[in-house]
Amino acid sequence: MPVTVIRRAAWVVAWEGGRHVYRRDADIAFAGDRIVHLGGHWEGAAAREIDGSAAIVLPGxxxxxxxxxxxxxxxxxxxxxxxxxxxxxxxxxxxxxxxxxxxxxxxxxxxxxxxxxxxxxxxxxxxxxxxxxxxxxxxxxxxxxxxxxxxxxxxxxxxxxxxxxxxxxxxxxxxxxxxxxxxxxxxxxxxxxxxxxxxxxxxxxxxxxxxxxxxxxxxxxxxxxxxxxxxxxxxxxxxxxxxxxxxxxxxxxxxxxxxxxxxxxxxxxxxxxxxxxxxxxxxxxxxxxxxxxxxxxxxxxxxxxxxxxxxxxxxxxxxxxxxxxxxxxxxxxxxxxxxxxxxxxxxxxxxxxxxxxxxxxxxxxxxxxLGRDDIGRLAVGAKADIVIATLDHPAMQPARDPLRNLIHVAGERPVRDVFVDGVQRVADGVVLTIDRAQASADVAREQARLAALVPGRDPQGATVEDLMPLSLAVVG
Ligand SMILES: [Zn+2]
Structure with missing residues (x-):
């Protein structure tokens, strides 16, 4: 089975001894839907190598x-x-x-x-x-x-x-x-x-x-x-x-x-x-x-x-x-x-x-x-549900404690690549399975359509603008 290896990740959030811990400068390899290696250098063959030197790797x-x-x-x-x-x-x-x-x-x-x-x-x-x-x-x-x-x-x-x-x-x-x-x-x-x-x-x-x-x-x-x-x-x-x-x-x-x-x-x-x-x-x-x-x-x-x-x-x-x-x-x-x-x-x-x-x-x-011991963690044998976030994003610097940076500063912005079951679903921040521009246009159109139906459904015929005014008045 072809192996993907994230090479020399600057930080990995690994699951060891019943808790999440940081590992530094570690390889993480997965084949099919499972993680097969986490830690020092992966010596085996790899069909794909991803540079992890400016990244933190986390469980999905x-x-x-x-x-x-x-x-x-x-x-x-x-x-x-x-x-x-x-x-x-x-x-x-x-x-x-x-x-x-x-x-x-x-x-x-x-x-x-x-x-x-x-x-x-x-x-x-x-x-x-x-x-x-x-x-x-x-x-x-x-x-x-x-x-x-x-x-x-x-x-x-x-x-x-x-x-x-x-x-x-x-x-x-x-x-x-x-x-x-x-x-x-x-x-x-x-x-x-x-x-x-x-x-x-x-x-x-x-x-x-x-x-x-x-x-x-x-x-x-x-x-x-x-x-x-x-x-x-x-x-x-x-x-x-x-x-x-x-x-x-x-x-x-x-x-x-x-x-x-x-x-x-x-x-x-x-x-x-x-x-x-x-x-x-x-x-x-x-x-x-x-x-x-x-x-x-x-x-x-x-x-x-x-x-x-x-x-x-x-x-x-x-x-x-x-x-x-x-x-x-x-x-x-x-x-x-x-x-x-x-x-x-x-x-x-x-x-x-x-x-x-x-x-x-x-x-x-x-x-x-959910009764699952194979997700929510990075460990050998767990599902390859993996997130790679880049330390190059300005919100991730200084990267003294990158998990704190993600939660307290950067949010989702540095998330670069996402794998589910070992299959890449986000690459360089782009969702591969869904056209986000089309999805945005569709949800905006649907919102406007539902809004137009409100006067016919409200007992007093109110519009959405009557019921839910904008945050600022529109003056021009
Ligand atoms: Zn709810």
Missing amino acids: LINIHCHPGQSPLFRGYVEEFGNPRLFNSGRHRFRQAFIPDAEAIRASARYTYAELLAGGVTTAVDLSHAYPGWIEQLAESGLRGVVAPMFRSANWYTETGQETQYEWVPDLGASALAEAAEVMDQAEAHESGRLSAMVSPAQVDTCTPDLLRQGAALARAKGRPLHTHAAQSIAEFAGMTRKHDCTPIEYLDRLGFLGPTTILGHAVFTDAHPWILWPRREDLRLLAETGTAVAHCPTVFLRDGSMMHDLGAYMERGIAIAMGTDTHPQNLWEEMRVAELQARAAAGPMHRCDTARVFHAATVAAADV
Whole structure:
């Protein structure tokens, strides 16, 4: 099998002795989809040599939670417009009238897959409601994809703008679960071998207890990870405690939903949060004892003025934390920076979060959650999911500690080459599988098309400009 060797890499983030460590001046070689050498000089033959002397080589990042079918469509609209009468949630008139359809979702996802790859993400958990063409497009992107088709029993809406209301639709959950089950089977059977599945009842408050139990049973029967959105807003916490006299996390525990293959997006508003006044403090203990993981996506929460309190405390209790982006920007480097800084601000002098921990969360911790011991790390025998970032980029200098540079300064900009399963998907910063200019034009066209439909869907005929004004007035 032909071998590719990255020769004399200035820095390699290697996985040794159960932790990421730096290696200097090291060769890394891979053949087929596996790493065959990491360390000193590779003596064997090589079909291709890549000069690593001005590079840092890292494991491909794992994005444990994102919604590629949605986020760029909302760009320019939602950054500053959480509903102030509903805990700054996204439940407001704009979202009820600006509704992505399958064509828009496909364009959005294609754009996002390219954005993820260019930023050094090699594995992404794609949480979407099933739509035609999803599996094929994800496979064609070259990503290692975890298909997480969301299903639920009720749709959210608000009439007054002051409370979350639920439209419970008979049989909606059963039919959506059946459709999701079919999509997950298709993903696992896909010839690329890069797709897997995650069972994902959409939100703790939009699913009946039966649907949550059925989701958990399906995940366990098939050996798949299990996910739901829970403890993600004050409104949800208040609604769940009123209805069930327990927190969303206690509720999931009673249903048998928690466990070592369960992931909660985003477990922000637990009973340990200082903004939540609840007479018990059991949630973090339950997460730790059951081995339940948390998908941490701090940016989208900060945008609405809320935050986890605090990440370091979760980590200290042994709760598994994996990193995701949720919405835009789909940039896991920036998300790591925000996670670390926000954790410090939340915890003050008691902060317990650092660069090594957030990088672990975006790599090995996420792999563990997915039940994988062969991704998120560079080691002999692991998958050749590899990122090469150049030290020549000005943002990487001085390169005293290049991982800190990537997370705290440069972000994705120095990412040069990306390999998934040993196949190059990004070369010199160019995504090889997706025409990014075309994808950008497509998503812009789809956004404009959806915007034009808003007056016909808003009860009062409002335009997007009425509902979501630009940041500055246009005067000419
Ligand atoms: Zn989400």
